[in-house]
Amino acid sequence: MENKGIADIFTAIADILDIEGGNPFRVRSYRNAARTIEDLSQSLESMVKTGMNLEEIPGIGKSIREKIEEIISTGKCHFLEELRAQVPAGLTELLKLEGLGPKKVKALQDQLGVDSVDRLEKAAQAGRLRNLAGMGLKTEEKVLKSIEKYRAGMGRFKLSVGFIYAQALLEYLKEVPGVRRLGPAGSFRRRKETIGDLDILAICAKGCRVMDRFTKYGEVAEIIAKGETKSSIRLQCGLQVDVRVLDEESYGAALHYFTGSKAHNVAIRDRAKELGLKINEYGVFRSQGDKRISGAKEEDIFKAVGLPFIPPELREDRGEVQAAEQGMLPRLIELSDIRGDLQMHTTATDGKNSIAEMADKAKEMGYSYIAITDHSKAVRVAGGLDEKGLAKHLKESETVNSQFSGLRILKGVEVDILADGSLDLKDDILQECDVVLAAVHSRFNMEEKEMTRRIVKALKNPNVNILAHPTGRLILEREAYKVNLREVIQAVIDYGVILEINAYPDRLDLRDVDARLAKEMGAKLAISTDAHSAAQLELMRFGVYTARRGWIEAKDVINTLPLEKLMKILR
Ligand code: DGT
Ligand code: CA
Ligand code: CA
Ligand code: ZN
Numbered sequence: 001m002e003n004k005g006i007a008d009i010f011t012a013i014a015d016i017l018d019i020e021g022g023n024p025f026r027v028r029s030y031r032n033a034a035r036t037i038e039d040l041s042q043s044l045e046s047m048v049k050t051g052m053n054l055e056e057i058p059g060i061g062k063s064i065r066e067k068i069e070e071i072i073s074t075g076k077c078h079f080l081e082e083l084r085a086q087v088p089a090g091l092t093e094l095l096k097l098e099g100l101g102p103k104k105v106k107a108l109q110d111q112l113g114v115d116s117v118d119r120l121e122k123a124a125q126a127g128r129l130r131n132l133a134g135m136g137l138k139t140e141e142k143v144l145k146s147i148e149k150y151r152a153g154m155g156r157f158k159l160s161v162g163f164i165y166a167q168a169l170l171e172y173l174k175e176v177p178g179v180r181r182l183g184p185a186g187s188f189r190r191r192k193e194t195i196g197d198l199d200i201l202a203i204c205a206k207g208c209r210v211m212d213r214f215t216k217y218g219e220v221a222e223i224i225a226k227g228e229t230k231s232s233i234r235l236q237c238g239l240q241v242d243v244r245v246l247d248e249e250s251y252g253a254a255l256h257y258f259t260g261s262k263a264h265n266v267a268i269r270d271r272a273k274e275l276g277l278k279i280n281e282y283g284v285f286r287s288q289g290d291k292r293i294s295g296a297k298e299e300d301i302f303k304a305v306g307l308p309f310i311p312p313e314l315r316e317d318r319g320e321v322q323a324a325e326q327g328m329l330p331r332l333i334e335l336s337d338i339r340g341d342l343q344m345h346t347t348a349t350d351g352k353n354s355i356a357e358m359a360d361k362a363k364e365m366g367y368s369y370i371a372i373t374d375h376s377k378a379v380r381v382a383g384g385l386d387e388k389g390l391a392k393h394l395k396e397s398e399t400v401n402s403q404f405s406g407l408r409i410l411k412g413v414e415v416d417i418l419a420d421g422s423l424d425l426k427d428d429i430l431q432e433c434d435v436v437l438a439a440v441h442s443r444f445n446m447e448e449k450e451m452t453r454r455i456v457k458a459l460k461n462p463n464v465n466i467l468a469h470p471t472g473r474l475i476l477e478r479e480a481y482k483v484n485l486r487e488v489i490q491a492v493i494d495y496g497v498i499l500e501i502n503a504y505p506d507r508l509d510l511r512d513v514d515a516r517l518a519k520e521m522g523a524k525l526a527i528s529t530d531a532h533s534a535a536q537l538e539l540m541r542f543g544v545y546t547a548r549r550g551w552i553e554a555k556d557v558i559n560t561l562p563l564e565k566l567m568k569i570l571r
């Protein structure tokens with residue numbers, strides 16, 4: 001089983017214990033274990049196979065190690081199954097609704113007998129929540145909204161989760177004798193922020209047993225369909241995977257077709273029609289007489305309609321066909337353009353690694369610079385720094401910097417934007433920093449006008465360099481706060497501030513279309529991971545994917561610049 005699947009089991013345990021009012025330390029130890037496991041760069045399964053003692057991993061003790069070994073050898077966790085037998089199945093689902101924590105879920109169950117999303121919806125509609133302690137009319141409205149949102153996102157998975165399963169599954173299928181070519185298509189290949197399912201295409205030799213092997217994959221929960229050319233399974237995590245076996249001569253046409261998006265395909269096919277051609281998943285044909293022209297390579301499709309290759313990330317029918325026609329396609333940014341990372345946290349606040357450990361990893365990645373940007377004091381849950389704490393931390397950054405050659409460690413902070421738009425730390429300490437990120441971490445439910453005024457006021461502070469995660473959304477979990485983004489973008493331009501594309505896979509904030517808007521209005525961007533561990537510095541790729549979907553080029557992004565040029569922008 002993948003690390004992610006094992007982590008999900010520990011999260012499920014923690015959720016149930018939490019609702020049952022279990023010992024908070026125990027709950028936390030399961031949650032921490034889940035997080036640790038998700039962050040591991042090596043698979044637990046391979047560690048167990050090589051005989052490594054898992055208790056050497058920080059945060060993993062005897063009881064969790066035993067459970068991991070059980071899960072790896074049996075695919076199941078007995079303890080979780082026991083817990084599940086004690087609570088209604090729908091109850092833990094309630095935790096997935098925005099704004100509902102274990103305490104509220106428990107209260108709803110005890111006082112109203114609510115133990116599923118459907119029942120909660122009925123109770124809210126019937127006005128039965130408003131009389132509970134700590135709830136009211138507003139709660140009912142909010143609950144109904146979160147239910148609506150939950151249902152809309154149901155069955156979708158974050159791109160990063162798709163990556164975990166896609167990589168493992170592709171590795172597995174590659175080993176099957178007779179598989180000649182293998183690759184992802186669909187929204188995964190377009191790097192959309194969430195995927196509905198995973199689409200995989202293959203070319204196989206005659207007699208290849210790829211479908212047998214696919215449907216016998218270790219994490220299959222259900223075989224939805226099994227055929228010679230198409231099979232679908234559902235993994236234990238709920239993700240559906242489709243595999244299609246194609247003919248070599250039509251691989252390109254099928255790859256284009258199944259990469260989508262549907263709207264892009266329609267735009268290409270309309271163009272083909274005007275040229276007297278027909279394009280489908282089997283190839284390019286003449287409309288008259290059905291003579292086949294090409295289709296083995298994906299380039300064939302674009303060539304047939306007189307266009308240059310359009311990268312998958314742009315295929316959303318958002319003007320890419322017209323841009324291609326006019327020779328105006330952007331030269332999209334690539335991961336290799338990135339020279340450093342401008343947001344990360346360390347053990348000084350809620351990160352897992354020291355400054356030196358972050359720097360080691362950055363060096364290994366070939367970066368020229370990183371900025372250490374821990375939280376400020378208003379973010380209490382993260383142990384944010386006050387002026388004194390930051391002063392000491394900046395000194396430490398300097399010291400570590402002097403120990404590294406070829407990597408510049410910039411002194412920074414992620415300072416909180418308080419409710420009134422003032423900053424959480426005094427100007428004289430902010431002046432000491434090379435990089436100041438400003439961000440909203442509280443009071444998300446302000447009115448749009450108030451939130452916009454709050455952020456714009458913060459941007460006026462001349463010490464602020466970058467507006468971090470500008471809209472505050474968490475994918476599939478929390479909507480962006482209400483804010484007039486155009487006004488914010490205009491303000492960053494006016495005050496010389498950079499907008500962040502936060503690469504952390506739960507955030508991807510700015511999102512693709514907003515990054516594009518920012519670029520079109522003339523703003524500059526930074527792509528930063530917000531890493532809370534050294535391993536998470538690798539998450540940069542998700543920020544780059546988002547930028548590419550936003551038509552962003554290397555020249556729009558400040559952390560593609562060499563150090564000296566970057567320093568000029570940061571002043
Ligand atoms: P998803 O899975 O919801 O994240 O989105 P996609 O884009 O991966 O959609 P999916 O898996 O239903 O189908 C994969 C691709 O196949 C889709 O992007 C375009 C193509 N496709 C599927 N159904 C149709 C269709 O009815 N018409 C056209 N033109 N293309 C289709
Ligand atoms: Ca799909
Ligand atoms: Ca599909
Ligand atoms: Zn933040």
